[in-house]
Amino acid sequence: xxxxxxxxxxxxxxxxxxxxxxxxxxxxxxxxxxxxxxxxxxxxxxxxxxxxxxxxxxxxxxxxxxxxxxxxxxxxxxxxxxxxxxxxxxxxxxxxxxxxxxxxxxxxxxxxxxxxxxxxxxxxxxxxxxxxxxxxxxxxxxxxxxxxxxxxxxxxxxxxxxxxxxxxxxxxxxxxxxxxxxxxxxxxxxxxxxxxxxxxxxxxxxxxxxxxxxxxxxxxxxxxxxxxxxxxxxxxxxxxxxxxxxxxxxxxxxxxxxxxxxxxxxxxxxxxxxxxxxxxxxxxxxxxxxxxxxxxxxxxxxxxxxxxxxxxxxxxxxxxxxxxxxxxxxxxxxxxxxxxxxxxxxxxxxxxxxxxxxxxxxxxxxxxxxxxxxxxxxxxxxxxxxxxxxxxxxxxxxxxxxxxxxxxxxxxxxxxxxxxxxxxxxxxxxxxxxxxxxxxxxxxxxxxxxxxxxxxxxxxxxxxxxxxxxxxxxxxxxxxxxxxxxxxxxxxxxxxxxxxxxxxxxxxxxxxxxxxxxxxxxxxxxxx
Amino acid sequence: xxxxxxxxxxxxxxxxxxxxxxxxxxxxxxxxxxxxxxxxxxxxxxxxxxxxxxxxxxxxxxxxxxxxxxxxxxxxxxxxxxxxxxxxxxxxxxxxxxxxxxxxxxxxxxxxxxxxxxxxxxxxxxxxxxxxxxxxxxxxxxxxxxxxxxxxxxxxxxxxxxxxxxxxxxxxxxxxxxxxxxxxxxxxxxxxxxxxxxxxxxxxxxxxxxxxxxxxxxxxxxxxxxxxxxxxxxxxxxxxxxxxxxxxxxxxxxxxxxxxxxxxxxxxxxxxxxxxxxxxxxxxxxxxxxxxxxxxxxxxxxxxxxxxxxxxxxxxxxxxxxxxxxxxxxxxxxxxxxxxxxxxxxxxxxxxxxxxxxxxxxxxxxxxxxxxxxxxxx
Ligand code: SF4
Ligand code: SF4
Ligand code: SF4
Ligand code: FES
Numbered sequence: 090x091x092x093x094x095x096x097x098x099x100x101x102x103x104x105x106x107x108x109x110x111x112x113x114x115x116x117x118x119x120x121x122x123x124x125x126x127x128x129x130x131x132x133x134x135x136x137x138x139x140x141x142x143x144x145x146x147x148x149x150x151x152x153x154x155x156x157x158x159x160x161x162x163x164x165x166x167x168x169x170x171x172x173x174x175x176x177x178x179x180x181x182x183x184x185x186x187x188x189x190x191x192x193x194x195x196x197x198x199x200x201x202x203x204x205x206x207x208x209x210x211x212x213x214x215x216x217x218x219x220x221x222x223x224x225x226x227x228x229x230x231x232x233x234x235x236x237x238x239x240x241x242x243x244x245x246x247x248x249x250x251x252x253x254x255x256x257x258x259x260x261x262x263x264x265x266x267x268x269x270x271x272x273x274x275x276x277x278x279x280x281x282x283x284x285x286x287x288x289x290x291x292x293x294x295x296x297x298x299x300x301x302x303x304x305x306x307x308x309x310x311x312x313x314x315x316x317x318x319x320x321x322x323x324x325x326x327x328x329x330x331x332x333x334x335x336x337x338x339x340x341x342x343x344x345x346x347x348x349x350x351x352x353x354x355x356x357x358x359x360x361x362x363x364x365x366x367x368x369x370x371x372x373x374x375x376x377x378x379x380x381x382x383x384x385x386x387x388x389x390x391x392x393x394x395x396x397x398x399x400x401x402x403x404x405x406x407x408x409x410x411x412x413x414x415x416x417x418x419x420x421x422x423x424x425x426x427x428x429x430x431x432x433x434x435x436x437x438x439x440x441x442x443x444x445x446x447x448x449x450x451x452x453x454x455x456x457x458x459x460x461x462x463x464x465x466x467x468x469x470x471x472x473x474x475x476x477x478x479x480x481x482x483x484x485x486x487x488x489x490x491x492x493x494x495x496x497x498x499x500x501x502x503x504x505x506x507x508x509x510x511x512x513x514x515x516x517x518x519x520x521x522x523x524x525x526x527x528x529x530x531x532x533x534x535x536x537x538x539x540x541x542x543x544x545x546x547x548x549x550x551x552x553x554x555x556x557x558x559x560x561x562x563x564x565x566x567x568x569x570x571x572x573x574x575x576x577x578x579x580x581x582x583x584x585x586x587x588x589x590x591x592x593x594x595x596x597x598x599x600x601x602x603x604x605x606x607x608x609x610x611x612x613x614x615x616x617x
Numbered sequence: 618x619x620x621x622x623x624x625x626x627x628x629x630x631x632x633x634x635x636x637x638x639x640x641x642x643x644x645x646x647x648x649x650x651x652x653x654x655x656x657x658x659x660x661x662x663x664x665x666x667x668x669x670x671x672x673x674x675x676x677x678x679x680x681x682x683x684x685x686x687x688x689x690x691x692x693x694x695x696x697x698x699x700x701x702x703x704x705x706x707x708x709x710x711x712x713x714x715x716x717x718x719x720x721x722x723x724x725x726x727x728x729x730x731x732x733x734x735x736x737x738x739x740x741x742x743x744x745x746x747x748x749x750x751x752x753x754x755x756x757x758x759x760x761x762x763x764x765x766x767x768x769x770x771x772x773x774x775x776x777x778x779x780x781x782x783x784x785x786x787x788x789x790x791x792x793x794x795x796x797x798x799x800x801x802x803x804x805x806x807x808x809x810x811x812x813x814x815x816x817x818x819x820x821x822x823x824x825x826x827x828x829x830x831x832x833x834x835x836x837x838x839x840x841x842x843x844x845x846x847x848x849x850x851x852x853x854x855x856x857x858x859x860x861x862x863x864x865x866x867x868x869x870x871x872x873x874x875x876x877x878x879x880x881x882x883x884x885x886x887x888x889x890x891x892x893x894x895x896x897x898x899x900x901x902x903x904x905x906x907x908x909x910x911x912x913x914x915x916x917x918x919x920x921x922x923x924x925x926x927x928x929x930x931x932x933x934x935x936x937x938x939x940x941x942x943x944x945x946x947x948x949x950x951x952x953x954x955x956x957x958x959x960x961x962x963x964x965x966x967x968x969x970x971x972x973x974x975x976x977x978x979x980x981x982x983x984x985x986x987x988x989x990x991x992x993x994x995x
Binding site: 311395 | 630699705765780781802803804805822828829834835837851852863865866867868869870871872873874875876880882885886897898901903904905906907908910911912913914915916917919920921922923924925927929932935937938940941942944945947948949951955957958959960961962964965966967968970971972973974975976977978979980981982983984985986987988989990991992
């Protein structure tokens with residue numbers, strides 16, 4: 090997030106797009122709901138009638154995959170009605186003309202046909218956001234999990250810059266990170282192209298400094314492959330081994346039938362986890378690790394706040410801390426990695442990571458600090474870009490609407506969109522161990538609109554057979570007023586009826602994120 | 618106005634900010650005024666009246682949580698009139714329900730002895746689970762409210778237990794309305810409200826249905842703010858006071874909000890998770906159902922406890938030495954034969970920063986590959 094969680098309540102208008110906030114970031118959603126309760130304007134843009142729409146002043150129901158068109162239309166109105174922040178645009182941005190030229194084509198009337206949103210609603214939403222002194226944009230995977238994910242994000246940044254809503258309290262473009270430490274995993278260089286603090290592996294001077302710090306030579310300079318490509322490489326036989334730590338790709342990956350085949354093709358699979366997950370079952374070696382309540386360390390939350398994790402109980406049996414396991418393996422492979430404890434690792438992180446340089450465990454004993462925090466007396470940075478953008482001036486990227494990778498047709502007439510429910514987390518390996526959570530959300534379901542249900546002759550608790558070009562699953566029907574005709578929702582948590590057997594693995598060309606939010610399916614009543 | 622933003626509370630000369638209530642001025646200056654229904658950050662209701670104070674010149678006692686401070690006020694927080702009013706309020710509250718803790722008049726030395734006495738009492742099936750952690754009990758003790766001949770009243774409405782997480786014991790509800798404020802103004806879930814009228818008044822979910830059939834999302838905010846034993850967390854029952862509870866501050870391990878939590882343990886077992894504190898960001902005491910109740914996985918007997926090696930399609934237990942040797946040997950072999958590009962590492966959005974750092978250092982410095990990623994995009 091460019092801004093903080095508490096900042097949300099300071100906005101005058103909030104746009105929530107592609108985020109089912111009440112289920113996926115429940116406590117953060119209460120900040121949004123409180124803002125609305127206290128008279129702030131809330132605009133929800135989502136294909137489903139999610140709970141947050143009940144708190145919203147406006148719900149724009151867009152057709153899945155029409156995000157760019159819709160955002161361009163908002164900007165079209167804002168520029169046309171001269172509601173944009175001229176001063177900000179002149180002082181802090183560049184490339185405005187190209188943007189203006191592109192969005193010129195996206196009139197509300199035209200976009201209404203692409204997105205299904207009423208032209209008047211587009212105009213009104215544009216005014217509500219542009220006229221607000223402080224406008225905040227929150228988004229999540231409903232924006233990123235598309236083949237146009239990167240462009241979707243750029244469009245939202247365009248919108249925020251156009252209205253001067255960056256670098257101010259109550260503003261910002263705020264991605265909500267799904268898992269507890271996604272932010273930290275990225276900050277720490279758990280990505281194929283960067284070291285810590287996003288320093289590029291193909292940058293010679295960055296590499297040089299890590300070679301010095303780590304006392305090694307020949308760090309690889311070519312960016313590696315993201316997980317989605319590694320799966321393809323495994324299938325082709327060019328990737329021979331995967332070492333998987335605390336992830337369960339055989340439930341969370343798109344197009345699971347394909348992923349299973351690819352994993353089966355590996356020469357050697359190591360899984361390090363706390364449970365024998367679906368993925369671990371296929372491994373050659375399984376290594377038992379500690380869970381969060383058994384170890385000391387830090388997580389970095391979605392607002393870039395580095396916070397302490399502390400040991401509360403002893404780990405079971407012979408399990409070990411993840412870092413100790415990895416260091417042992419490294420040592421046996423001839424590279425020594427020796428630390429007495431994780432505090433010492435954090436000190437090394439601070440030494441090689443400019444944005445974490447000023448953070449110590451002592452400083453975050455009581456309250457976490459937002460990076461960047463370059464020095465020991467720096468208070469941290471709750472709001473990014475207050476003076477300037479990382480690259481100086483903020484550039485507008487004019488982007489065009491593009492259709493999703495897979496469209497509906499006569500054979501596959503429905504759109505499937507996947508997501509999560511409040512009571513479970515990711516592939517459920519943790520939450521499904523709590524009886525009460527299973528009681529409240531027992532199994533997979535197919536959420537379908539009353540209209541579609543009638544047409545398909547389906548009723549609550551019937552079993553539905555759902556088929557895409559890649560696979561089939563069977564799950565219980567849930568007729569719901571959240572669903573809109575033509576779009577069906579299935580949560581992906583449940584390994585037994587894994588929605589990812591259906592999903593499309595087509596990737597965004599830059600971010601390499603698969604289009605989990607859209608694929609074409611057919612739905613039939615399953616034989617009882 | 619202007620220069621005289623002054624009041625006196627119990628003979629202390631104090632200044633106030635525009636809009637501050639008497640209670641806020643007092644609290645800011647460390648002067649104790651009891652409260653029950655007041656919930657910081659929500660609109661005051663004046664429901665319980667325990668916070669009344671005497672304001673010189675005003676005819677009636679005023680509710681300090683709702684009354685704004687104004688210039689020249691002379692306030693007494695524990696005058697005879699105030700104490701008398703508070704005693705009466707506490708008496709009525711105790712008499713209104715099954716408050717079997719106070720009915721013994723605090724002459725108790727030994728816990729077990731006390732428990733036995735309570736259990737022996739007619740109608741007192743079970744001792745209140747929040748004994749020792751109840752604001753009403755504290756107040757009854759502080760103001761020495763005499764309840765000798767006051768039998769615990771039977772509940773008008775039956776207890777609700779039909780959900781996995783929250784027990785609603787209406788016989789102990791003092792109708793302070795804090796839960797309603799928490800649900801409607803803090804979490805904004807609008808699941809519960811006051812229902813019925815007069816002596817029939819009850820906190821109802823939806824159209825007086827069980828919580829699980831209402832808008833309730835089991836965030837637990839209402840339980841957290843209930844001053845008495847009317848709302849309790851089911852997984853924390855039964856309470857065993859002979860066990861020592863330890864508390865550790867940490868960060869929730871589920872979503873990216875990063876709520877600050879307090880983990881309560883007993884004998885190496887997590888028994889409860891609470892918000893770390895109302896002043897601690899980012900969550901300021903709030904949690905969601907996963908963060909509050911989703912801890913059973915930690916002590917699950919399905920946890921992996923030993924390394925496993927697959928042989929002929931089946932896993933067998935292995936020692937760490939065996940497992941380490943095998944992993945190192947295989948990875949080295951593949952690296953030598955096919956090059957580092959044939960190796961890949963998936964690190965995790967669940968593990969700590971320290972561990973992610975080690976994982977990428979391992980991939981780059983030991984395996985010599987940049988094939989490292991995690992599943993954050995999924
Ligand atoms: S349930 Fe608790 S918080 Fe709610 S009104 Fe009753 S006593 Fe007050
Ligand atoms: S648990 Fe949360 S949603 Fe349910 S009644 Fe209490 S405050 Fe409301
Ligand atoms: S308590 Fe809920 S909202 Fe808070 S971090 Fe945990 S999962 Fe997220
Ligand atoms: S605390 Fe003031 S009226 Fe209840």
